[in-house]
Amino acid sequence: MDIVPFVDLAAHHAPVRDQIQAAVEKVLLHGKYILGPEVEAFEQGFATMVGAKHAIGVGTGLDALRLAFEAAGVKAGDEVIVPGNTFIATALAVSAIGAVPVLVDCDPVTYNIDPGLIRAVITKKTKAICPVHLYGQAADLDAVMAIAAEFGLKVIEDACQAHGTRYKGRGCGAIGDLGTFSFYPGKNLGGMGDGGMVTTNDDALAAAVRRIRSYGELKKYHHVEKGVNARLDTMQAAILNVKLPRLEWANTNRRRAARAYEKGLAGIAPIVVPQGPADELAHIYHLFVIRTPRRDELQHFLHEKGIQTGIHYPIPIHMQPAYAELASSGSRLPVTTKIAGEILSLPMFPELTDEQIARVCGAVAEFHRA
Numbered sequence: 253m254d255i256v257p258f259v260d261l262a263a264h265h266a267p268v269r270d271q272i273q274a275a276v277e278k279v280l281l282h283g284k285y286i287l288g289p290e291v292e293a294f295e296q297g298f299a300t301m302v303g304a305k306h307a308i309g310v311g312t313g314l315d316a317l318r319l320a321f322e323a324a325g326v327k328a329g330d331e332v333i334v335p336g337n338t339f340i341a342t343a344l345a346v347s348a349i350g351a352v353p354v355l356v357d358c359d360p361v362t363y364n365i366d367p368g369l370i371r372a373v374i375t376k377k378t379k380a381i382c383p384v385h386l387y388g389q390a391a392d393l394d395a396v397m398a399i400a401a402e403f404g405l406k407v408i409e410d411a412c413q414a415h416g417t418r419y420k421g422r423g424c425g426a427i428g429d430l431g432t433f434s435f436y437p438g439k440n441l442g443g444m445g446d447g448g449m450v451t452t453n454d455d456a457l458a459a460a461v462r463r464i465r466s467y468g469e470l471k472k473y474h475h476v477e478k479g480v481n482a483r484l485d486t487m488q489a490a491i492l493n494v495k496l497p498r499l500e501w502a503n504t505n506r507r508r509a510a511r512a513y514e515k516g517l518a519g520i521a522p523i524v525v526p527q528g529p530a531d532e533l534a535h536i537y538h539l540f541v542i543r544t545p546r547r548d549e550l551q552h553f554l555h556e557k558g559i560q561t562g563i564h565y566p567i568p569i570h571m572q573p574a575y576a577e578l579a580s581s582g583s584r585l586p587v588t589t590k591i592a593g594e595i596l597s598l599p600m601f602p603e604l605t606d607e608q609i610a611r612v613c614g615a616v617a618e619f620h621r622a
């Protein structure tokens with residue numbers, strides 16, 4: 253049976269395979285395996301793409317978040333507001349520095365943090381807000397930034413799924429105090445291993461992130477704080493330099509696929525199709541997430557038809573054993589809790605063909621006719 257894959261990285265890399273091999277070979281020969289020219293070039297290219305003054309390459313998206321929180325002055329015991337509906341790494345980064353993630357419910361249409369619920373959880377300990385541009389769609393930054401300004405809070409954008417997303421013409425990751433990105437292989441811009449980036453327009457915050465990622469040193473063997481080793485791998489930077497110029501093409505093609513899904517799935521009750529933003533550049537469709545009350549049955553049916561799907565995410569943070577202490581926040585997270593049982597991510601990647609999309613939509617329709 254012909255499989256419709258969830259993502260097809262081999263197809264994505266095929267046109268640049270020679271360039272990637274040459275870039276890796278170059279690093280192999282020059283021998284600068286830690287940071288070096290590839291990391292610098294990628295930091296510059298990425299900063300330009302986002303429209304931020306600085307970009308600092310780090311080990312992972314989780315590192316990016318953790319370093320951004322530390323640079324922003326979040327300390328043990330402080331509280332950071334994060335969406336209840338996100339990948340667990342957003343909360344783990346807060347916990348990693350001994351601070352406390354405070355979960356806020358999501359909007360039922362965009363699945364992003366509902367800014368109307370933020371004020372109610374602000375306390376004297378609140379230090380920062382971390383909106384996540386989930387699935388690639390810009391969060392309501394105007395509202396978040398206004399609340400942050402009113403209460404003197406820092407804003408750290410989790411743009412780990414939003415490489416190239418624009419919010420009212422500006423790059424996500426360049427609007428809050430700091431932005432954070434992941435280059436996990438399946439991201440719209442992904443490496444062949446782990447990678448991450450912090451972006452900021454603030455010189456002092458950029459310098460702090462650079463220090464913390466390299467043992468808290470100002471220069472070699474001069475340590476002014478207790479940092480970590482969280483540098484972007486040079487081989488990954490070499491690969492990402494080849495891939496960065498194709499990001500816009502990739503995002504445009506994901507939007508094309510999203511429009512085709514919208515058409516193909518229209519009118520299939522009770523499927524809820526994501527309502528794309530009025531400004532199409534505000535979504536890069538890292539994931540195309542539909543909702544249906546019979547999610548598990550539909551996923552099984554599609555699997556039987558050779559169609560791979562995913563769930564992002566099946567168990568919300570407040571229901572994870574790792575966060576038993578947050579279980580009581582479930583009472584203020586009704587939307588997050590409900591949608592976790594209904595969401596289904598359909599195949600989504602730039603090379604997805606019209607035929608593959610038609611097959612997925614046909615199978616979804618067939619399931620509901622049966």
Ligand SMILES: Cc1ncc(COP(=O)(O)O)c(C=O)c1O
Pocket residue numbers: 312313314315338339341342384410412413433434435436446447448
């Ligand atoms: C929203 C979000 N935040 C944080 C991360 C963490 O990134 P990484 O996997 O590179 O640590 C990811 C991706 O995995 C993510 O999707």
